[in-house]
Amino acid sequence: MSTEEDTVQEKKTISLKTSDDEVFELEENVAMEFGTVKAFFGDDGVPRDMMMPIPNVHSKELTRIIDFCTKHLDLKPKAELDEAGKKELRKFYKEYMKEDTTERIMELILAADYLNVNDFLDLLNQTVADRISNKSVEYVRKLFGIESDYTPEEEEALREQYAWAFEGVDEDPAED
Amino acid sequence: MMADWSLLPKELLEEIAKRLGSPFYLLRIRSVCSSWRSYIPPRPRRLPGRFPFLTNYGISDSTLGFHLSKRTVFLIALPSSPHRWLVKIEEDVPGRTHLLNPLSRFAPRRLPESFPKVLDLSRFRILDLAEEFVLHHVNFRPLVNAAANLYMEKVVFMCLGDESSDYVLLTIHVSGELALFKSVDKKWSIIHDMPSPYDDVILFRGEFYAVDGAGRTVRVALEEMSPILAANPVYGGDKKFLVESSGELLVVDMYLSTDQELDWEEEEEEVSQVQLDGCIYERTVKFKVYKVDEGGQKLVQMKSLGDRVLFLGDDCTFSAAASELSGCRGNCIYFTDNFFHTSGEEEGTFKGREIGVFDLDSGAITPLSDYPESMKLLWPPPEWVSRTASQMQLVQTDFERLAL
Numbered sequence: 001m002s003t004e005e006d007t008v009q010e011k012k013t014i015s016l017k018t019s020d021d022e023v024f025e026l027e028e029n030v031a032m033e034f035g036t037v038k039a040f041f042g043d044d045g046v047p048r049d050m051m052m053p054i055p056n057v058h059s060k061e062l063t064r065i066i067d068f069c070t071k072h073l074d075l076k077p078k079a080e081l082d083e084a085g086k087k088e089l090r091k092f093y094k095e096y097m098k099e100d101t102t103e104r105i106m107e108l109i110l111a112a113d114y115l116n117v118n119d120f121l122d123l124l125n126q127t128v129a130d131r132i133s134n135k136s137v138e139y140v141r142k143l144f145g146i147e148s149d150y151t152p153e154e155e156e157a158l159r160e161q162y163a164w165a166f167e168g169v170d171e172d173p174a175e176d
Numbered sequence: 177m178m179a180d181w182s183l184l185p186k187e188l189l190e191e192i193a194k195r196l197g198s199p200f201y202l203l204r205i206r207s208v209c210s211s212w213r214s215y216i217p218p219r220p221r222r223l224p225g226r227f228p229f230l231t232n233y234g235i236s237d238s239t240l241g242f243h244l245s246k247r248t249v250f251l252i253a254l255p256s257s258p259h260r261w262l263v264k265i266e267e268d269v270p271g272r273t274h275l276l277n278p279l280s281r282f283a284p285r286r287l288p289e290s291f292p293k294v295l296d297l298s299r300f301r302i303l304d305l306a307e308e309f310v311l312h313h314v315n316f317r318p319l320v321n322a323a324a325n326l327y328m329e330k331v332v333f334m335c336l337g338d339e340s341s342d343y344v345l346l347t348i349h350v351s352g353e354l355a356l357f358k359s360v361d362k363k364w365s366i367i368h369d370m371p372s373p374y375d376d377v378i379l380f381r382g383e384f385y386a387v388d389g390a391g392r393t394v395r396v397a398l399e400e401m402s403p404i405l406a407a408n409p410v411y412g413g414d415k416k417f418l419v420e421s422s423g424e425l426l427v428v429d430m431y432l433s434t435d436q437e438l439d440w441e442e443e444e445e446e447v448s449q450v451q452l453d454g455c456i457y458e459r460t461v462k463f464k465v466y467k468v469d470e471g472g473q474k475l476v477q478m479k480s481l482g483d484r485v486l487f488l489g490d491d492c493t494f495s496a497a498a499s500e501l502s503g504c505r506g507n508c509i510y511f512t513d514n515f516f517h518t519s520g521e522e523e524g525t526f527k528g529r530e531i532g533v534f535d536l537d538s539g540a541i542t543p544l545s546d547y548p549e550s551m552k553l554l555w556p557p558p559e560w561v562s563r564t565a566s567q568m569q570l571v572q573t574d575f576e577r578l579a580l
Binding site for chain 1: 181294
C-alpha cells in the first residue's frame with residue numbers, strides 16, 4: 001500500500017501523496033472515482049505517471065476511501081444485473097458505516113468532499129442524517145459539540161415552531 | 177484529533193439536511209444554533225397547505241372532484257424513559273392540528289379537558305412512522321360515524337424530485353383496477369390490467385407497488401403506466417395488505433370468516449350490535465405474512481416477525497420494533513377489526529371498531545383492550561405529555577445532568 005515504486009512499464013496505476021507524506025498507488029479505475037483526481041489528470045495533458053499531491057487528506061482517510069471505492073466498484077455492476085446484486089449493494093450501504101464514530105465520519109466527509117468522491121459522500125451524509133433523525137435538539141448539540149447561542153427569547157420562539165396547536169378540546173376530524 | 181464540526185462547510189451541512197426524512201427533523205437541526213439555522217434553508221412546502229382540488233377526469237362520473245388530505249403518524253417518546261405515545265396528526269391549515277386515531281379514519285377523538293391546547297414538542301423525541309393520504313369526495317360532507325367514507329381505497333403519493341412540485345398519486349378505482357394521477361397531466365388514468373381486483377398500494381423504495389386479492393404483487397412503472405410483476409399470487413386469504421418492515425416489503429394476508437354461528441353467550445349484546453348495523457361483519461381469524469422476493473418473483477412466507485410489530489390501518493400501514501414501543505410484544509400485527517365493536521363508553525377505548533392484535537406465535541387474536549399496557553401506547557393521551565410548564569423545566573435540567 002505504501003510503496004515508492006518507480007515503474008517504467010504501462011502499469012495502470014496512479015500515485016497519490018497524502019498530507020503525512022505517504023504515497024499510495026491505486027489502480028486507475030479506483031483513482032478515477034475521485035473527481036479531483038480525474039480532473040487533475042484530465043483526458044490528456046498531465047501524464048499518468050505523475051504523482052499527485054493531496055495535501056488535505058491524511059493517509060488514514062485515504063485508506064478508507066480506497067477501501068470503499070474498491071468494494072463499491074465491485075458491487076455496482078452486479079447491482080445492475082439482478083435483484084441479488086441490488087440486495088448486496090443495499091446491504092453494503094447499510095453496514096459499511098455502522099462501526100464508525102461521528103467524529104470519524106466528519107473526517108471522512110471532509111476528505112471525501114475534497115477528493116470529490118460522490119458515492120462515498122452521499123453515504124456519509126446519509127449516515128449523519130440518519131443518526132440525527134430521531135433525536136432531540138439537545139442530543140444533536142451534544143453529538144456535534146455545539147453550544148446553543150440562542151437567547152432564551154429566541155429559544156422560546158423556536159419552541160413555538162414545534163408546537164402542535166389543537167383546535168380545541170372537542171375534536172371532530174370530519175369537519176373541514 | 178477531535179473533529180470540529182463547526183469546520184464543516186455550509187454546502188455539506190445542506191447536503192446532510194436534505195437527507196433528513198421528515199420536515200420535522202429539519203426543524204430540529206435548524207434549531208441547533210444560529211449559524212446552522214442560517215446555513216440550512218427551510219425546506220419549502222412542497223405542496224400548498226391544502227391539497228389542490230383534483231379533477232375526476234378519467235376516474236368517476238359521480239363526483240365533482242376530490243381533495244387530498246395528508247396525515248402523519250408519529251411516535252412520541254419521552255427521552256430516557258419507556259414512555260411512548262402513538263398519534264396521527266393532520267395539519268390541514270398551518271397552525272391548526274387535528275389528532276386522529278392512528279389506525280382508523282373514522283373514530284373521532286375527544287381530547288380530555290386537561291389536555292393542553294398547545295403541545296410543546298421540543299422536549300420529546302419524535303419518530304415519523306408513516307404518511308397517509310386520503311381522498312375525499314368534494315360534493316359530500318363525510319358523516320362522522322358513517323361506515324362508508326365515500327372514497328375508501330388507499331392512496332399513495334410520490335413527489336417527483338426535490339426541486340419539482342410535480343407529483344403522482346396511485347389508488348385503486350372502484351372497479352378494482354389501479355388508477356394513476358399525474359399532476360403534470362392533471363388527469364387520472366386507469367391501468368387496465370387486473371387478473372384480480374387490487375387490495376392495496378404502497379410507496380416502497382421510491383416506487384409504487386400494488387397487490388391484488390390473490391397476492392399477485394406488481395411494481396408500477398410510471399412512464400409506461402404499466403405493472404411489472406414482482407411476485408406471483410398465493411391466493412390464500414381474503415384481503416391483502418402491503419407493509420414495509422426493516423427495509424423489506426411484506427404482504428400480509430388477512431383471513432376472514434363469515435361464520436355466523438358464534439358461541440358467545442356472554443357477548444350476545446355485541447353480536448346483535450354487529451347485525452343491527454345492517455351489514456355482515458366478518459371476523460378476522462388469522463394472518464399470514466410474506467416477504468416479497470422480487471428477484472424470484474414470489475412471496476415467501478415468514479414464520480416470525482421477530483421483534484417487529486406491524487400496524488395495518490385503514491389508510492396506511494407501518495411497522496416498528498417492539499423495543500421502541502414500550503409495553504408491546506414483538507411478532508404481532510395490530511389491525512382494526514370490524515368485528516370488535518365498542519360503544520366507547522368505557523374509558524380508554526375508541527368508539528367504533530376496536531383494534532385487534534394477532535400474535536404470530538400463538539395464532540390468537542385478541543382485542544387490544546385486553547392488553548392495557550399496550551393500549552396505553554394509543555389512548556388516552558398520556559399524562560407525561562400534558563405536564564405543566566413548570567414541571568417541564570425541572571425535567572429538562574434532569575436530562576441535562578444525565579448528559580443525554
